[in-house]
Amino acid sequence: MSDVGPVLVVTIKDDPTADMVIVELHDRGVPVVRLDSGDFPHSLSIAATITSDGVEGSITTPSRTADLAKVRSLYYRRPSGFAYPHLNEQDARFAVTQARYGLGGVMASLPGCLYVNHPNRIGDAEFKPSGLAAAAKAGFRFPPTLVTSEPDAARAFIKRHGPVIYKPLSAPLYRIDGVSCTVKVSEVTADEIDDAVAATAHLLQKRIDKRADVRVTVIGDQVFPVRIDCDLLDWRTDYSKLTYSVVTPPPQIAESLHAYLAHFGLVFGAFDFAVDRQGRWWFLECNPSGQWYWLEPETGLPMLTAMADLLERKTG
Known part of the structure; x- marks a missing residue:
């Protein structure tokens, strides 16, 4: 592969973290092509030939x-999804499927390309039960967890492990009066469990008596651990209440971080831990597409440089 090839940045239009990475790459003279798969096909096109050497051809945006x-x-x-609002429901469903497996399949098969991260591996790692199973294999400590659609099982788990919190297994956006909202992490009691639990899957987890949270961002071989202090159950609900400090992980944590990423074939991950009153680190989750740049101005950690080095494929 030529060393002058571009970096493809696949994301939505409003992505401040991607903006900063693109500026850094431009400053280094590294060519960048930014695209959102949701722009296909009205302002994004592809012509790819599958050969014995792999995928050849081009992908074209309005400017690149x-x-x-x-x-x-x-x-x-975080690209947006495919949409065909001008088609009827059946034709739109067919067109979305073709776009996903066509454009998506080509972007997932580029020869000699470093993926940060590969979209298929992201999909694997976004399943919370899979993440917790991988965490166990990697040697992390994690809270007792139940995934269930049975009200009696939920009540029994809460009585055994309480206090217990509820977490959504995924976080689709809700719109209330036109405002985007997300389902929050919250504490739940056995008395609150009713037959509605049977309608779908729910994740319940023992609440850690924590004194702090830690976000560990892994970019390639580099590890950036940041302690987050606040009095919130979920620190993501109010960033104005957070204070940050750089910390050193316990010795076994660093090894487990890389083992976890290797399990899923990832080169980037945003890990969340709870630190209890005894100083023990409890794995909560790893987001393979997590935010990270906002921590650099708060801590001075050279995360942008690390990401640009990785994408540039700069070594030494």
């Missing part, structure tokens, strides 16, 4: 064209 055989890396962030 990338040679698929020369893409050095692909930074897969």
Whole structure:
């Protein structure tokens, strides 16, 4: 692969973290092609040939064209979904499927490309039960957890392990009066469990008596651990209440971080831990597409440099 190939940045239009990475790459003279798969096909096109050497051809945006055989890396962030509002429901469903397996399949098959992260591996790692199973295999300590659709099982778990919190297994956006909202992490009691639990799957987890949270961002071989102090159950509900400090992980944590990422074939991960009153670190989750840049101004950690080095494929 040529060392002058572009970096593909695949994300939505409003992505401040991607903006900063692109500026850094531009300052280094590294070519970048930014695209959102949701722009296909009205302002994004592809012409790819599958050969014995892999995928060849081009992907074209209104301002750039990338040679698929020369893409050095692909930074897969948070692209929007495919949409065909001008088609009827059945035709739109067919078109979305073709776009996903066509454009998506080509972007997942680029020869010689470093994926940060590969979209298929992101999909694997976004399943919370899979993440917890991988955490156990990697040697992390994690809270007792139940995934259930049975009210009696939920009540028994809460009585055994209480206090217990509820977490959504995924976080789709709700719109209330036009405002985007998310389902929050919250404490739940046995008395609150009713037959509605049987309608779908729920994740319940023992609440850790924590004194702090830690976000550990792993970018390639580099580890950036930041302690987050606040009095919130979920620190993501109010960033104005947070204070930050750089910490050193316990010795076994660093090894487990890389083992976890290797399990899923990832080179980037945003890990969340709870630190209890005894100083023990409890694995909560790893987001393979997590936010990270906001921590750099707060701590001075060179995370942007690390990400740009990784995407540039700079060594030494």
